[in-house]
Structures are given as C-alpha cells and as structure tokens.
Amino acid sequence: MGSYNGKVYNTPEEAEEYVKETIKAHPVVLFTKRFSPYCYKATSAFKSINVQYEEILLSGRSDCQIIQDVLLKMTGARTVPRVFVHENCIGGGNETSALNKEGKLKKLVDKEEDAPKEEPAQENQASTEQQEEAKPAEEQTSEEKPKEEQAEDQKPAEEQKADEAQEAEATQEDQKEQTAQE
Template structure:
C-alpha cells in the first residue's frame, strides 16, 4: 500500500511563516482576495467588490515567489486550492462564482458591512 513518493502529498506547515503571512493578511483586511493576475474568476470577484465600492486587498499569487506555498496553505484552510479565495471579515466566502452570486443577490455589501464593522 506504499505508493510511489511522487504521489504523496507534502504536509503543509500551518504554523510556518507562509501560513502566518496568509493569516495576517486575512485578519488585517476586511476583504482579502488571493488571486492570479490572469484568472477570469479572480477578475469577476474583484469586479463585484469594485462595483459596490468596497475596497479590497489582493495578493497576486502568480507574482510572488512563495505563491505555491500560499496556495497550499489556502487549500489546507479552505478545502480548495483554486483561486480566487475570497475572505470577508476573516471568513472564506468561496471563489469568483460565489462572490458574483452574493453580488447578484444584493447580499455582498450587507455581508461586508456586517462582517467588517465589528472589527
């Protein structure tokens, strides 16, 4: 039942410097989007926040040397490795599709207001 080493998943250090950086970015920004510059779903998520006039912080994974490690941490935290990973008030709301759906339903601005004014 061993399997080859190339099929084994490396453990993610959730107490290491990359995880600390990810957690700090999520904690210190009301809206935090982990994105890739070329990703159409990332553009959808950013546009939703722009359209309601809500500022957001973006970490462009594809422009950072630790991008793959950041994506590993996000996968461990949220159960998904895909981008965008969108956080509002410290909680992951999903990706571009979920963000756009909240926007279409008129719920995104309320979510930001409820999640971020408490801080």
C-alpha cells in the same frame, strides 16, 4: 511583466502565518492570479459596490505554491481567487459574484463592520461552531461544512474539471514567466 520583489515565505509555517495575519489585518482579502476570469469576477464584484479590498497577487511569486497549499488547508480549495470577508472564506469568483448579484455581498461586508467587537476574554473561549470549523474538511459532515465548500462538493464534474484546467493553465503561465525572467 515584472516579477514579485516582496518577502518570500519558504516554509508552510511562514506562509500560513502571513496568510492569517493578512486576513486578520484587512476586512476583505482576495488571493488572485493574473489573467484569471474567476479572479476578475471577484474583483469586479467588490469594485461594483465600492468596497476596498487587499489583493494578494500570487502570479510570479516563488512562494505561490506554498501559499496555495496553505489556502487549501484553510479553505478546502487551492484554486484562485480565495476570497475572505472578515476572516471568513466566502469562496471563489463564482460565489462572490453570486453573492453580489443577490445583494448579499455588500451586506456581508457591512454587517461585520457594524458589529461590536468581542471582548478578549470571549475570544479565548472557542464556541462549538468554531471547533466544528476547525475540523479538517474531510472530517466534516455536509451540515458542518461552510456553504462555499458544500457548493464546491455539489459542483458538476465538468465545472470542477474546468476549474482545475484553468488553475493548471495559470500555473503553467506562471512557471513560463518565472523561467523567462531567470
């Protein structure tokens, strides 16, 4: 298995700029890790509806933890995958798969592509909704939180522990891989 040879982001500010630019530049972006069944679920969902996506593989990257911290700040979760459609986080593998099974994933991707682009003057005026989304997750009421975060809050404790255990295992695998490469 090869190591990551691209640009490394050493500060949270650099990583945040990279993540935001990547999300803005591509209609669909997935932050993933190797060997994750949840990441496989998400990529399979997009492949099944013939939607191209930008995949940012975090495995083997020395800046993996920094990028995941940025994703935590932006979405309320640092687990992978973190899936973005038209700059909005729709959640992880389970949420993406569920949207696909309900026939909503393709519509979500297509909806934004067909929508007219806002004028630059409108972009400078933040709507109340955008201001609410900008609040840190811990300050948002359940009505203000994005649907994927509400679902995350309502996950059974066992499922949350399983997600955390899977994340810890993937991180350990990445660390072993890095150590073996050095």
